[in-house]
Amino acid sequence: MVTEAVATPPATGHAPGRTGFWSWVTTVDHKRIGILYLITTLFFFVSGGLMALAMRIQLEHSSNNVISADSYDRIFTMHGTTMVFLFTVPVMAAFGNYVVPLMIGARDMAFPRLNAASLWLLLFGGIVMYSGFVWGGGAADAGWTGYPPLSEQSPGHGIDLWIVGLHIVTISSVIGAINFICTIHNMRAPGMRLSRIPLFVWTIDVYAFMIVLALPLLSGALTMLLLDRNYGTSFYAAGHYGPILYQHLFWAFGHPEVYIVALPGFGMISEIVPVFSRKPLFGYRALVYATVAIGFLAFLVWGHHMFAVGMSTPLQVWFMLTSMAIAVPTGIKIFNWVGTMWMGQIRFEPPMLFATGFILTFLIGGLSGIAVATFPVDLYVTDSYFVVAHFHYVMGSIPVFAVLGGLHYWYPKMTGRMLDRALGIRSFWVLFVGFNLTFFPMHAMGLSGMPRRVATYTNTDWNVYNQIATLGAFVLGVGVLMVLINCLRSLRYGRIAPADPWRGNTLEWYTSSPPPPHNFDSLPPIRSERPLDDLRREAAAARA
Amino acid sequence: MTVAHRLRTLVAAVTAVVAPLMLAPAALADTATPENPAGPASHAIDDIYRAVIGTTMVIFILVGGWLVYSAIRFRARPGRPIDPPQMHGSSRLEWGWTIVPVLILVGLAGYTFHKLPDVKNAPSDSMVVSVLAQQFQFSYTYGGNSGAAQGKTPSTATTLVVPENTPVKLEVHAKDVAHDWWVPALGPKVDAIPGQTTTTWFRADHTGTFHGQCSEFCGVGHATMAITVKVVSASDWRTYAGGLK
Structure with missing residues (x-):
């Protein structure tokens, strides 16, 4: 039997390295870049969330006119763009940057300077996109999907800034992804075979491959849009199925994007x-296979976003079957997580609460995904609030529960301080209640006929659902605020974190919190995917 | 806590969860399903939806229940051994929860194929109506099988008048940007895309006025781009069609 608090890692020299503003701006240390990534993406998360609150205020009751239709269109466009491109995708790079080299026992990322470049490009791209709010005739207003001909006819330069900003963000993501692939495949410590790398590293690897394969499709599609808008080309002209060509290119990128977000x-x-x-x-192996299977299938399902464009029946059937197929490896993941909890000794520290909440909300999103994959049903619910509910249960539960769970889990490693446990637990429950209050009624809105992306509505039957959702959005906002307050307060007042506060399994818990600039003084032998657990068992056996 | 006591608590908890679920369908019939279907196309969609949502609700109760049960049953408590059994997996279980979902999905896909003709295929004797979508209204021109109305475009641009019990095939066009024609109670929605003709169909089994609105974001007037379909009796239709100029 193994007891707690064995196999304390050897004390690592606590050398904080250089300090001060410029040391952060010029840093190439993967840990500092990870933290800067986290601050940048959380900033965008808060601004995207404030835009969501503005939308929920406008939709609180029928025929409301707090926000004009014109402003509403810009706000929902930038909300979607922000949450997808400036928060959910790069926040995975934030954690990937901080954690992946530590998990595989590496000194840093393969290309530290390239790593710094992807961070600053992300910030720069975001600023270019947002600059539409202050000049150029208003921010983009054609939805985060930017379908032509609407996006080609939109006056001003908001869409052009949006395209250029997305290009910059895309370059940031692609070079970051190449860096992850090189790091994971070349920088692993001796003994850290691919069959022993932690699942998070596997998912970042597949995430990175998917970014390299999918994002160029977006860049190509957007470049043609930019040329059509400004230089008289006619890639997307009506009459040559141009508008449909754009939709195919966009979703051939856009659906892999969903799993780029989901896998990490x-x-x-x-x-x-x-x-x-x-x-x-x-089932470590089953989880790895499921990750790779999802990464592959994600490239075959994009047409389910386009069932209503007049697609032929055989094609609709194909996209329905591939979309249903992706439910199988996703189900495997859920079953294996619950299988891991089964017969366990579960400690409901904040990270575990967030993880459990994630499994439950993601289950709802996965199951409503079967409804939208069934194309006759999709011909009813597509472009309605049902779909908004579905993708927030999928794409929204990831940042709110998985990412904030990861934040509670790794915060002690990053800062050397523990988060306040009681506040963490309370913020989980506030977020859980707020999330479901906001997004669950949206299923009912869609089923009763409310289309998405409407700046207002006249049907008073929809009032009650919208009021619940608006209330929920504010509860969700309070939850996010509680997490942020906890993070800021604990920097100063938090309990000092030991190297391994959770009795972790992976190498990042072997070094001090926070780790020294060179990460490790020494590494333990790596004989399984849980090297620290092996150490504890050896120590217990030696004492027995 | 004795075993019997525990069992009683469990039964009470299960009843508390299951009872509302048994009563819920009646109360939620309207909020949890599509709008009252008024014809074969929307009926078929409603049937498929109910099959899918019924199946997924059962899965949710089973899997969600398993998760919540595990979370409560296996939470760490004082006096329990610290080191639980170290299971690394079970091939039999894992194959099981791979194959069973596949079978369920095959079943749902089969049922969908069975219902598909009603959703997709407009009968060959359908009345044809050409729909023109533009920022921010729909207008209609009657085509084949529409009797005296053929070739006419009503001046009341936003209202489409059709007879009951008559299949109507819509040929949808867009003038400026993409739009989408959707009347929830009647049938599947369809995008209107510049340069293309897309089709959908419906048959209303009773008279009445049905509302819908544009469902593809099309600009500042998107939210106000309404659709009204007025379904009238055969005699009222003849009067209406005869009066069109």
């Missing part, structure tokens, strides 16, 4: 659940 979230859950259940992952 799954990876975080796969790290948290075994640690707090005190058990190994149930």
Whole structure:
């Protein structure tokens, strides 16, 4: 039997490195870049969230006119763009940057300067996109999908700034992804075979490959849009199926994007659940295969976003079947997580609460995904609020529960301080209630005929659902605020974090919190995907 | 806590969860399903939706229940051994929860194929109506099988008048940007895309006025781009069609 608090890692020399503003601006240390990434993406998360609150105020009751239709269109466009491109995708790079080199026992990322470049390009791209709010005739207003001909006819330069900003963000993501691939495949410590790397590292690897394969499609599609808008080309002209060509290109990127976001979230859950259940992952191999299968299938399903464009029946059937197929590996993940909890000794520290909440909300999103994959049903619910509910249960539960769970999990490692446990637990419950209040009624709005992307509505039957959702959005906002306050307060007042506060399994818990600039003084032998658990067992056996 | 006591608590908890679920369908019939279908196309969609949502609700109760049960049953408590059994997986279980979902999905896909003709295929004797979508209104021109109305475009641009029990095939065009024609109670929605003709169909089984609105974001007037379909009796239709100029 193994007891707590064995195998304390050897004390690592606590050398904080250079300090001060310029040391952060010029840093190429993956940990500092990870933290800067986190601050940048959380800033965009808060601004995207404030835009969502503005939308919920406008939709609180029928025929409301707090916000004009013109402003509403810009706000929902920038809300979607912000949440997808400036928060959910790069926040995975934030954690990937901080955690991946530590998890595989590396000194840093493969290309530290390239790493710094992807951080600053992200910030720069975001500023270019947002600059539409102050000049150029208003920010983009054609939805985060930017469908032509609407996006080609939009006056001013908001859409042009949006395209150029997205190009910059895309370059940031692609070079970051190449860096992750090189790091994971070349920088692993001796003994850290691919069959032993933590699940989070696997998911970041697949995430990176998917970014390299999918994002160029977006760049191509947007470049043609930019040329059509400004230089008289006619790639997307009506009459040559141009508008449909854009939709195909966009979604051939856009659906892989969903899993680019989802997989690292799954990876975080796969790290948290075994640690707090005190058990190994149930079916490590199955989870790895499921990750790769999802990454592959994600490229075959894009047409389910386009069932209503007049697609032929055989094509609709194909996209329905591939979309249903992706439910199978996703189900495997959920079953294996619960299998990991089964018979465990589960400690409901904040990270584990977030992980459990994630599994439950993601289950709802996955199951409503089967409804939208069934194309006759989709011909009813597509472009309605039902779909808004569905993708927030999928794409929204990842940042709110998986990413914030990961934040509670790794915050002690990043800062050397523990978050306030009681506040963490309370903020989970506020977020959980707020999330479901906001997004669950949206299923009912869609089923009763409310289309998405409407700046207002006249049907008073929809009032009650919208009022619940607006209330929920404010509860959700309070939850996010509680998390942020906890993060800021704990920097100064938090309990000092030991190297391994959770009884972790992976190498990042072997070094001090926060780790020294060179990460490790020494590494333990790596004989499984849980090297620290092996150490504890050896120590217990030696004492027995 | 004795075993019997525990069992009683469990039964009470299960009842508390299951009872509302049994009563819920009646109360939620309207909020949890599509709008009252008024014809074969929307009926078929409603049937498929109910099959899918019924199946997924059962899965949700089973899997969600398993999760919540595990979370409560296996939470760490004082006096329990610190080190639980270290299971690394079970091939039999894992194959099981791979194959069973596949079978369920095959079943749902099969049922969808069975219902598909009603959703997709407009009968060949359908009345044809050409729909023109533009920022920010829909207008209609009657085509084949529309009797005296053929070739006419009503001046009341936003209202489409059709007879009951008559299949109507819509041929949808767009003038400026993409739009989408959707009347929830009647049938599947369809995008209107510049340079293309897309089609959908419906048949209303009773008279009445049905509302819908544009469902593809099309600019500042998107939210106010309303659709009204007025379904009238055969005799009222003849009067209406005869009066069109």
